[in-house]
Amino acid sequence: MSGRALADLVGTGPLLLDFDGPVCSIFAGYPAPRIAAKLVALLDVEGVEIPPEVRSEGDPLAVLRWVGETCSLDMTTAVERALCAAELQGAATATPTPFGHEVILGAHARGIPVGVVSNNSAMAIEAYLMTYNLAAYVTPIVGRAYANPRRMKPDPGPVLDAARILGAEPGSCVLVGDSLSDIQAAHAAGVAAIGYANRAWKVDAFAGAEIVVTSMGDIAEVLSPLPTIPPRGIDLP
Template identity: 40%
Template sequence: MTHDDQPSGVLEHARVVFFDFDGPVCDVFARLPASEVAKQLTALLSIQHETAGAEAAETDDRIAHETDAAIGQAVEQALTAAEVEAVAVAGPPTPGAVESLQAARSSGRAVVVVSNNSADYVQRFMELHGLGKYVARTIGRPSGEPHLMKPNPYPLISAAEQVHVDVTLSTLIGDSLTDIQAAHAAGATVIGYANKPHKAALFAEAGADAITDAMQDIADALAA
């Protein structure tokens, strides 16, 4: 545990638990390096739009948010193809992820995966590992509307509406600053999963309601 506030206190009043996918549930590009995928997408973007390609090379975002619609669609399709390729070689779920999904479902809470990855990729991984039975909904990257991805609160608000719960009664488990920002914008609580040492300080500065470096802490809190 890496923060004064415990996940159990944050989750106590949550009626729905949102799980970001890449990190809290699995490492999407563990065996198909994200850096290589990013280089391929940047090269594709550069061929079609030199300026946008240069900008993409300087950012961690996997999709350029401010390009011509047709170009953006081509890049998105390439990213989805890379994700589908990655699922075939993906490793096991993040340690503690299965237990967390099980505990959330067993507690009577709604469980929704809310990801900036494609819903197709997420669903394939969940099916491959027998995790679909724990999840009520899967909210993936809005096709053709990258501006609605996290940190935009839209995915969380949409997910809450689909399970008929006020978004302010939800908690998001995420491993990026965009997760923290999206949760705050939606009025939800958020637990930062600091799966890399430097993230704990970033999440604390961003105002995460709780921070942990182990998904098993989430499972224990939900089972308590």
């Protein structure tokens, strides 16, 4: 990765961040497999026939996606409601990603708009940002479309929504994400993608991104406040 190339990519237009990964680990205190099992149990109560691969799924978003593709709107809404409640609970015990907060603050200090585009619920994202006094620095928050999982990334709609709210051309934005769906959504929207490879296998998997970083610290370093240079002839105390 070229530091100069990274600086060119994140130093101008709006910076869009995925939430779970680049900003925090939302399921650190309330593990995702436990939430997925809770959603499956809800489907069992309602008598939904569940295939084995869904029953053993550890990603609650994948369970919701399956429900949206195969079940009624009422059932999708019920699962959505349960997942929103679980994410809100998870936000209270989420673990900040190293340097994720510094990226937000560094971009703000440089006058670069920061938005969040996530498959998590906006309510959970807002709760987390408020807990860490970051809400004032992040606009917009584009979370999961309620009870409409087809609109989750890799659908480019949420990314385009964020650019529209910011009044920015998609080509001026860059999205930082830790999944292939983030990169696919960004490119489908005409937005540059930075792959945050927080697992070793992702480095090669994210080869399609404009740049791959293994630490949010790489981006935070680029966005660190500019040094103050005193006028010539004036000595600092």
